[in-house]
Amino acid sequence: MRQLRLMIFTLLLSSVAFAQTRQLTGSIKDAKSGAPLPAVTVQVKGKNLATVTGADGAFTLKAPSGPLTLQVSLVGYGTKTMDVGPNESNIDLVMDESSTQLGELVVTALGISKESKKVGYAITKVDGSVMTQARETNVAYSLTGRVAGLSVSSTSGGPASSARILLRGMASFGASSPLFVINGVPIDNTQRGSAGEWGGSDNGDGIANINPDDIENMTVLKGASAAALYGSRATNGVILITTKGGKKGTLQVEYNMNYALDKAINFTDYQYEYGQGQLGSKPATQNDALNSSRLSWGSRLDGSQFTQFDGKTYAYSPFKDNISNFYRTGSTFTNTVAVSGGNDLTSFRLSLSNLHNEAIVRNSGVTRKTINLNVDQKVFSKLKVSVMANYIDEHSENRPQLSDGPMNPNNGLFLANNIDENILAPGYDAGNNGREVTFTDDIYVTNPWFVINQYRNNFDRKRLISAITARYDLTNWLYAQGRVGYDMINDRQFQVTPWGTAYQYGVQDDVTVSGSMNLRTQQITEMNADALIGVKRDITQDINIDVALGANLRKTNNEIVAIGGTNFIIPYLYSYNNVKQFNRDNQLYHKESQSAYYSVDLAYKNFLTIGTTGRYDTYSTLPEANRNLFVPSVSASFIFSELVNIPNLTYGKLRASWANASGEPTDYYITQQVYTVDGTINNTIVASFNGDLPNLNLKPFTLRETEVGAELKFFENRLGVDVAYFHRKTTNEILRGDLSWTTGWNRQFIGTGSTQNKGIEMAVTGTPVTTNNFSWNVSVNATNVKNKILDIYGSNSTNTTFTLGTYRPLNANTALVKGMPGPQVMAYDYLRDANGNILVSDDGLPQRGELTPSGSVLPKWFGGINNDFTYKNFNLSFLVDGKFGHKLLSASNYYAVYRGLHKMTLDGREGGVTLSGVKADGSNNSTAVAAQTYYQALAQNVSAINVLDGDFIKLRQVTLGYTIGDKILHSTPFQSIGISLVARNLWTIMKKTDNIDPEAGFSPLINYAGIEGTSLPSARTYGVNVNVKFKR
């Protein structure tokens, strides 16, 4: 190869004639060893003049006169340039491996650092700074639109709600967030309760606890081979978080302040022509008004006076300001102080942070205090010990109920279009024993002001994530490492359904009683112990080997203790001694896995690396015969730019990988039939048996992935392209399938699921302009994922659908459908005749037809564009992102139609609606139906109208920053001050949904993906961030 290149260059040289030339001579040596470097290409930049060094590292090159730039390059050493003056003739250069600009290190699985060029799979690193300026109360939301292959969806559940994070699509039936690993320690990211069709509050997930100020960077390991070393939990990918540490020889005090305001966005565009009432009439009595408070089927809003449900008289006129009036301006104030520093033996960083949030829902918000400590200590030259401790104390006040009516503060969203929501305040009647003032004919739709003023749903979390790592370097090529990570979470949820709640108000034994309370504590601990032996050495001059052998022990314990009571005896006294009925609960879960693993990388001359990993797991959750599994992976990376010289290509890498990953069931104790004692009825013992069918044949499920990719950098790194194609397939997926109730059990665990995801992810980074004072960086990422459900119940089964979630109107749902992308929205079409005509009922109404798959809720395409401009000390950046090719199931749309708010319901208000279709006898329909009757039947019978196109493009984030540097601050205690103005969710550039935010959703779970309704409005955030670094 060297000869070939020499020949080519010689040919090139001989074909060129020079007018004026001079002779350059010199030698090139290795920077570290001083050894001469042979075969280095030496070239005059911009000219076809080149030579290579001989065995002694020396070269001779004919060059034009005048100043020029010399470029030298060598496989494994990269490229180096040097300016040569007109009079210089003897040039001596040193090169070292670090001189390559692409020798960037990345952290991979188990915290092993690797040069990025050696990595045979896709990795994306996200700098911590993107999470600190324009903040979210859940740091995961900051990843939205940033990383190819990563889709982040928020929950409309208030501050610090959970995120749905999917890497490379829906990896498996139960796809959830990737595994988060902080400094090598896997942490618990379990979702703590979320809403379903019957309500519930989102109590956040594990990642939301992490203070963004402590994050140095996040590394997204996308593929299965990247994550293979983490075993079962890595099937959804891995996100490694590296926290900030101290730097040697410094002592730094840093203060960061962030203040952000949230303002609810009103996406509605309702009709304001016809107001409250039914069948075309405005309410005639107070009772009529109560029955129609959420029905805008009345007469034309004419400003006349009428009696409202509260008995008072109001003008029958449009009222449009409920969202801006009812939801307050929320705020989040975060203060962080960090001290960091280090000397030769010790480095440390300690940070204290306080977040105080007030949600847009009154009396609701989150406070979070975090303490983070990182210490690295060299005990003696060969032994290094690192300690991490991250303590989180979070308190959330009144987490809002979503989706269903009970205790939902968002129940005002579908009020008739002439009602000022403030007339519902304060929601209770102090003169009537504190009873809730109902505002509708459905007491399960709680007065939103009653919720705000009386309901309690507090969630506290105290959490310590800690790790201790000891690394002993036995020699310069052999080390042993031990690590124990411990994540301990204590949660406490306190809920009070208050005295006076309408749907719990009643009489018992001649005493008026109402309300209930519940206290639930949960302690989760996860312990990970790892032992690792690492070998890193050159076998020959050209071949380097990097081996890690290790073992892992993981133990998870989860205990729930709950006490509850219903029916308070004395009003407003929320004590467990003040209830008529008690209940209690205690659940204990243990699981454990034991694993051994290896990782071997063989590198040839630093341009070809072949890696392999393997992991052997034993899972306690599986039956004895099937609880072991070995999963291997192989990957390769090839820096082809080191071998062929392509004009303008600075760096070119091809990578390929193949990997297996495994997964265990997420449920515990599913291999045996158990029974429970349920208490007594009039002193007779009551027991029952568990409706989950045990399965003794479950095996760990596996995910197999093949990935190929390329990473290219052009024009001195001013343009970079990273492309990956992946193909992944799961087999033996364990799913908790519904059984027909007739079988005696209502759920079964089966191991026959199979999902396929294939796609392309692409990231382009560029620097179109760079001058001394100004630079413009742009990065674009785009992902295309094609999902297909290959199998659900096994090839012998005729069952082809697996029902997931539904919305509160209940007449549509999402489901996995064999052969189709998942999850599909299943909605009822019109009933049609054989010719496709709509079949109209005898009374002129649309009828319910087939339950039809209507498209997947997961986007086919998603991506983002970030622009970053720097002018002197100013910085401006903005992020635009979007998702395309997916559907939503909208309860808001249902309500807007059913309740006469939607603009489409204006058609037929006078004279009724005559549905175009045929009757059973084949005649054309000519029956006109009152608009209310028609649209209510439409919304109930034809849920297909509530399936909306989810495409959107949003201006997600804008930041404008200014840094005051040394020059101005030289006589102050400050080293630098950075001030930035930030905005999030500023502008929805494109959407196709009427009246709602296409990103709205009440649950982060995959079962409820794409389903929305009666949740918090989305908010726009404006803020300021001040960062102050103090001088030593």
Place this chain on the structure above:
Amino acid sequence: MTMKMKKAFLYIGMVSALLGSCTKDFNELNTNPTAIPSEQMEPNYMLSRTQYNYANTGYSQLLFQSMWTQVFASTFNYYSNGDKYVGSANLISYQNRIWEEDYQAASIATEIGRLAKDKGLDNLYNASVIMRILIMQHVTDCYGDVPYSEAFKAREGVVSPVYDTQESIYKSMLAELETVTAALDPSKDALTADLFYKGNIAQWKKLGYSLMLRTAMRLTKADAATARTYAEKAAAGGTFAGVADNARVMTDNSANFGNGTSAALLVTDDYRDVKWSKVLIDYMRRNNDPRLTIIGEIPQAGLKANEDASKAGDRDSSRQLGMPNGYDQRGGATDISRAPGYPGGTGPANDFAPLGNYSRPTTALYTNRSGVEFVLTYAETELLLAEAAVRGWNVGGTAAAHYANGLTGALQSMATFNAEIGTFTPTQISSYVNAHPLDQSSTEASLKQINEQYWATTGTLFNFIETWCNWRRSGYPQLTPVVYVGNFSGGTIPRRIPYHSTEGANNPSGYQDAVSRLGGTDNFTSRMWWDK
């Protein structure tokens, strides 16, 4: 290999050995410490569970059958499914309810039977079969052809059970009942967690034969010969002898096993909006029925009082007024204020109760949260025996005597709801019974009278599914369907409930087969085998 490398591998070996030694304990680790494994389970304890679950399906019955049979009426949109056969947003979950509740209760009964057999508990096994049949009759009477012979067999791998024909289910139930009822033996094992009879095997025998009688009588239209055979067997075996034999469950709210029907009726909206139907109150008044003095009350004036369960109403029987079915409160042509004979509301304009002059079920009688749930009563069996006798079958006694026993049992049973209000003196009972002898002017006249009484009795005992079944079978009372725009039954009273909504997905083969037997549509109007 250098010394250090050797050391390294030694360490690895040590760690692996340490880990490997623990995996033995994984079976123990994967055992739920808060649950009971099979070998420690006492199956008797589940008998109370299956009894409670089955008995406590009152809320489901309120939603549909209480109003389909025109025992109750409501203008409230939430009750449109029952009152007017018009789907509300929750219709699908309502149609699923009885399916879920009953199959779950029956699966517990089946599991008791399995464990009882293993442990040689014969009486418990036989009782569990009676429970399973009791429950499964409920299911097939609501839905028609349903999984029976292959039901409850997921453990054996049967996850798509066939839908048996109702005919085969009935014949199988009758045969099984005969076997297990005869096999009950007081000298064998005791039932230690029996909510019906506290383990009295003699009473279980009577329950078995009474259930056999009811099952048999359901077939008078479809297969009179079988009906007769088993009705006679049941009578010979010995049915309930008095209200002390009534199968019922006393609920226990303090232990979180409350009365679901009471709980539902006490919800403010339901409390305000569930009224006795005009059809029932008119019937009671026509017959001078003493129950009219206890079952209904006119709320105190005003909406607040109408919503407040602590404010007792007026039980004066002359004031009681049933509400017609089929009305709403939407201000249109079917607004209750336009109903014939609308009595007007009560209370001032700012506290106006539009339904304030209609009778609601008496709070003190019916809404005890630890109150009774009737399962099968002496009154019902005596009325069925009266019918069998009218038909000339050999069930012992005369039709008139059985009818008189039926009336007596019906009145006596009311005391179980609340002895203070619901107790009739023997004189009250005998004077009513004597004044209302069986009309034997013709067979049809007898059948009409018996089955109208059966309707009123099961209705006032809140066994609405039974009320509905017997109405479908006997045709009495003759009810006028509500015809309301957008109804799901073509303006007729529903004659079945569509199958559970997930059956099409979870058991497609069985479901499709059953629907094809229904003529291709899974609806509210198809008549099941015994109703043809």
